[in-house]
Amino acid sequence: MVDLKGQYRKIKKEIDDSITEVMESSAFINGPAVKKFQANLEKYLGVKHVIPCANGTDALQIALMSLNLKPGDEVITVGFTFVATVEVVALLGLKLKLADVNPGTFNLDTNRLEQAITAHTKAIVPVHLFGQAADMEKIMKIADKHNLYVIEDNAQAIGAEYTFDDGTVKKLGTIGNIGCTSFFPSKNLGAYGDGGALYTNDDKLAEKIRQIANHGSKIKYFHDETGVNSRLDSLQAAILNVKLKYLDNYIKARQKVAGYYDNAFKNCDKIQIPERNKKSTHVFHQYTVKVKDIDRNGLKDYLNKNKIPAMIYYPHPLHLQKAYEYLGYKKGDFPVTEKLTEIVLSLPMHTELDEEQLKYITEKVLEYAGKQ
């Protein structure tokens, strides 16, 4: 699904130099590499504050902690996402409410969102799944109307841009109150270990987030609130400083792969290419097709047998997981999410795929679809 080694080889010298610099300085915790990365990412995103942290899950947790919510306050998100999005809500004792997704874009269905809002709702966590935006224009309007916070789960869409009706263009994650991202190695901007960040244009929230991520402390040994310890490692920051320079090129490489897939499958109605949100660029964290009238698991097995990795993101709706049984949801509550878990398949998507590999992958997919 990814080729991290191939990608590393191309920038090996720069990465190795950057790592050596950290080793030589021994500034392993919050060293200059972290400050540099913070500044570089602020500039790239066009956002006032970036607060690096240990991973994307922490970013989401700290974001929610910064809003002064009380137990029982409701947070709305989707059940068609990586578990981290819902996990942090539950962990903080907040009331998790789910809404269904759009069958085309896989993102939060804004019609369902309004229906899920109650007097106790305090925040919405849209996920920009697979690399393109949820319908942020509508989500922000709904949030304004009901006075809700918006925390964008941007773990899969760093670098993607959203164009509002009035022509304003913003990077995803900088539209709501707080954006959260992950630098997990396979993410679009991946470190060589764990990492994450929060971003915001709100000075007060930024200060609060920094404090929470640092044991609830602004001044050493003075703790104004209960916080956590969540830092981006200096070595990871040094790696990310190099990789951030290439992010736009990496995105272009992914879009090129997507273009190849689109073209290969355009005349095959059994393989439905991912629908695009017209207001968003797509950075293709995943290229996820929907199958029609063919056996999805059979296709996956066929590809795997032919040494092509293909994965199901996500195979089980979160509202039907054991951990979330207590929410009281049942089968049939989110029909789109449930259906998608049965028909989606993500194909290999990364920066190092060449034409020969793409030809082989698409031929095998079409071969299976043709036999059915």
Ligand SMILES: *Cc1c(COP(=O)(O)O)cnc(C)c1O
């Ligand atoms: C990867 C991911 C996360 C969590 O990031 P980690 O760095 O692995 O903690 C959260 N949400 C989504 C949608 C993700 O894809």
